Amino acid sequence: xxxxxxxxxxxxxxxxxxxxxxxxxxxxxx
Amino acid sequence: xxxxxxxxxxxxxxxxxxxxxxxxxxxxxxxxxxxxxxxxxxxxxxxxxxxxxxxxxxxxxxxxxxxxxxxxxxxxxxxxxxxxxxxxxxxxxxxxxxxxxxxxxxxxxxxxxxxxxxxxxxxxxxxxxxxxxxxxxxxxxxxxxxxxxxxxxxxxxxxxxxxxxxxxxxxxxxxxxxxxxxxxxxxxxxxxxxxxxxxxxxxxxxxxxxxxxxxxxxxxxxxxxxxxxxxxxxxxxxxxxxxxxxxxxxxxxxxxxxxxxxxxxxxxxxxxxxxxxxxxxxxxxxxxxxxxxxxxxxxxxxxxxxxxxxxxxxxxxxxxxxxxxxxxxxxxxxxxxxxxxxxxxxxxxxxxxxxxxxxxxxxxxxxxxxxxxxxxxxxxxxxxxxxxxxxxxxxxxxxxxxxxxxxxxxxxxxxxxxxxxxxxxxxxxxxxxxxxxxxxxxxxxxxxxxxxxxxxxxxxxxxxxxxxxxxxxxxxxxxxxxxxxxxxxxxxxxxxxxxxxxxxxxxxxxxxxxxxxxxxxxxxxxxxxxxxxxxxxxxxxxxxxxxxxxxxxxx
Numbered sequence: 001x002x003x004x005x006x007x008x009x010x011x012x013x014x015x016x017x018x019x020x021x022x023x024x025x026x027x028x029x030x
Numbered sequence: 031x032x033x034x035x036x037x038x039x040x041x042x043x044x045x046x047x048x049x050x051x052x053x054x055x056x057x058x059x060x061x062x063x064x065x066x067x068x069x070x071x072x073x074x075x076x077x078x079x080x081x082x083x084x085x086x087x088x089x090x091x092x093x094x095x096x097x098x099x100x101x102x103x104x105x106x107x108x109x110x111x112x113x114x115x116x117x118x119x120x121x122x123x124x125x126x127x128x129x130x131x132x133x134x135x136x137x138x139x140x141x142x143x144x145x146x147x148x149x150x151x152x153x154x155x156x157x158x159x160x161x162x163x164x165x166x167x168x169x170x171x172x173x174x175x176x177x178x179x180x181x182x183x184x185x186x187x188x189x190x191x192x193x194x195x196x197x198x199x200x201x202x203x204x205x206x207x208x209x210x211x212x213x214x215x216x217x218x219x220x221x222x223x224x225x226x227x228x229x230x231x232x233x234x235x236x237x238x239x240x241x242x243x244x245x246x247x248x249x250x251x252x253x254x255x256x257x258x259x260x261x262x263x264x265x266x267x268x269x270x271x272x273x274x275x276x277x278x279x280x281x282x283x284x285x286x287x288x289x290x291x292x293x294x295x296x297x298x299x300x301x302x303x304x305x306x307x308x309x310x311x312x313x314x315x316x317x318x319x320x321x322x323x324x325x326x327x328x329x330x331x332x333x334x335x336x337x338x339x340x341x342x343x344x345x346x347x348x349x350x351x352x353x354x355x356x357x358x359x360x361x362x363x364x365x366x367x368x369x370x371x372x373x374x375x376x377x378x379x380x381x382x383x384x385x386x387x388x389x390x391x392x393x394x395x396x397x398x399x400x401x402x403x404x405x406x407x408x409x410x411x412x413x414x415x416x417x418x419x420x421x422x423x424x425x426x427x428x429x430x431x432x433x434x435x436x437x438x439x440x441x442x443x444x445x446x447x448x449x450x451x452x453x454x455x456x457x458x459x460x461x462x463x464x465x466x467x468x469x470x471x472x473x474x475x476x477x478x479x480x481x482x483x484x485x486x487x488x489x490x491x492x493x494x495x496x497x498x499x500x501x502x503x504x505x506x507x508x509x510x511x512x513x514x515x516x517x518x519x520x521x522x523x524x525x526x527x528x529x530x531x532x533x534x535x536x537x538x539x540x541x542x543x544x545x546x547x548x549x550x551x552x553x554x555x556x557x558x559x560x561x562x563x564x565x566x567x568x569x570x571x572x573x574x575x576x577x578x579x580x581x582x583x584x585x
Contacts, residue, residue, distance in 0.1 A: 001236040001239055001240050001243075002240060002244070004069060004243070004244070004245040005069065005239055005240050005242075005243035005244065005245075008068075008069035008072070008243045008245070009239075009243060009307075012069075012072065012303050015076075016296055016299055016300035016303055017300060019292070019295075019296030019299075019300070020293055020296045020297050020300060022292070023289050023290075023292035023293035023296060023460070024289070024293055025459075026288075026289045026292070026458065026459035026460045027286050027289035027290070027293070027458070027459065028286045028289065028457065028458055028459055
C-alpha cells in the first residue's frame with residue numbers, strides 16, 4: 001500500500017472518530 | 031394524550047444513526063470514493079457534510095423537536111399550507127422506498143438460508159458463478175418490464191420475514207425501538223470490524239485498499255465529483271425522508287440539536303469509511319486469487335456488490351466450507367441488521383405521520399402499514415421485479431432531493447432563520463451561528479438546484495439503464511408526480527370531494543407524463559411548453575370548473 005493510502009487511513013480514522021467524540025463531549029444532555 | 035418519549039435521550043441518537051446507516055454505507059459509499067478520486071474524494075465529501083449534511087440534519091431535528099409533530103404536521107406549523115412537503119416525504123421517501131427496501135433485505139434472508147444449506151452440502155451454492163446464482167436462482171430474473179412471469183416465492187418469504195420483524199419492533203412504540211437500535215447498530219459495527227480484520231490479513235488486500243484510497247487530486251476540480259459528494263451526503267444521512275423529523279418529535283423540547291446532528295453525521299460517515307476497508311480488502315484478495323485487477327472484480331456499485339461481488343469473494347476464502355459459510359451468514363446478517371433499522375425508521379415515519387394527522391391507535395396503524403407494505407412488495411417479487419425496483423429507487427431519489435430543497439427554501443426564505451439559529455444554538459455546546467443561515471439559505475438550495483438541472487439533462491439524454499421508456503414513464507415520472515399530487519390532496523383534503531379540482535390534478539399529472547415522453551422522443555424544449563400548458567390547464571380547471579358542471583357532463 002502506498003504512503004498516501006496509509007496517511008489517508010490514519011487521518012480518516014482520527015477525523016471521523018474524533019468528530020463523534022467531539023460531538024458527544026459537547027452534548028449538553030448526556 | 032401525552033406524546034410518546036424515547037426511553038433515554040441517547041436512544042434518539044442511536045435510532046437516527048441506525049436509520050442513516052443502511053445498505054448504502056456499505057454498497058454505495060466505498061464505490062463513490064474509489065471512482066471519484068479515492069482519498070481526494072474525502073475533501074468534497076467533508077465539505078458537503080459540513081455545508082449541507084449537518085445543517086439540514088439540524089434543521090430536520092429542529093422541526094421535530096420544536097413542533098413535537100411528525101413530518102405531516104410540522105411543516106404546516108412553520109407556514110400555512112406546507113404540510114404537503116411532509117406528506118411527499120412520507121409517500122415518496124418513507125413509503126415507496128420501504129416497500130422495495132424490504133424485498134431487497136428479504137434477499138439477504140434468502141442468502142442466509144442458502145448459506146446454511148451450503149454448510150451441510152459442503153459447498154456454497156454460488157461458488158461457481160455468483161452472478162448467475164443471483165439472477166437465475168434468487169431472482170429468476172427476466173428482463174421484460176411488462177411481462178411479470180411467475181411469482182418468486184423465496185422473495186415473498188424473505189419480504190414476509192422482514193415485515194414481521196418491522197411490525198414486532200414498532201408495535202410498542204419508540205420506547206422499544208430505543209432498545210432494539212443498540213443491537214441493530216452495534217452488531218453491524220462489530221461485524222464490520224471482524225470483516226476488516228479478516229480482509230486486511232488476506233493476501234492481495236493491499237492492492238484493494240490502494241484502489242480504495244488512491245489519491246487522484248485532478249478529480250477535485252471536476253464539478254461531477256462535487257455533485258457526487260453532495261448527493262452521497264444527502265442520501266446517506268436519511269435527509270428528505272421525514273424520518274429525522276418523526277424521530278425528533280419524540281424528544282423533549284429542550285433537547286440538544288446541534289450535537290445530535292453532529293454525532294449522527296460523523297458516526298454515519300465513519301461507518302461508510304470503515305466499511306470500505308472491509309469491502310476493498312476482500313475484493314483485493316479476490317483479484318489476487320483470480321489474477322485480475324481490483325476494478326475487474328469490483329463490478330458496478332449497488333446491489334451487485336452485496337449479492338454478487340462480495341459473496342463471490344467469500345466463496346473463495348481460505349479455510350473451507352465452514353469458514354466460508356460462517357462468513358457468508360455473518361455478512362448477510364450484517365446486511366439484514368443494517369437494513370432493518372432503516373426499514374423500521376421509515377415505517378415509523380409513516381405511522382407517526384398518519385397518527386399525528388388522523389389520530390388512532392398505534393397498533394392498528396402499524397399493522398395496516400405493514401400489511402399494505404408487504405402486499406405492495408409483491409410487485410417486486412415477480413421475475414421482472416428488479417427492473418421496477420431499480421426504476422422506483424432511481425426516481426424516488428428525485429423526491430428526496432425535492433423535499434430537501436423545499437424544506438431548505440421554506441425555512442431559509444419564508445421563516446425567521448435568525449430566530450431558528452438562536453433557538454438551535456441555545457440548546458447546544460456546539461454553536462452554528464450565521465454559518466448555518468448561509469448553508470440553509472444559499473448553499474443547500476443552490477447545490478440541490480444544480481444537481482436537479484444536471485441530473486434532469488442527463489436523464490433525457492439516455493433513458494435510465496436503457497429501460498423501455500413506457501416503464502420509466504409509469505414507474506418513474508408518473509409515480510413520482512402522482513405521489514406529489516396525492517401529497518397535495520392529503521394537505522387539502524377538501525379537494526377530494528371536488529371533482530373539478532381532481533380533474534385539474536389529473537390533467538397536470540397527464541401533462542407531466544406526456545412532456546416526459548416527448549423529451550425522451552425528441553429531447554428539445556417544446557416538452558417544457560407542453561408541461562407549462564398542462565399545468566396551466568390543470569390549475570384553471572381546478573380553480574374555475576365547479577363540481578356541478580362536471581357532474582352535469584358526466585350525467
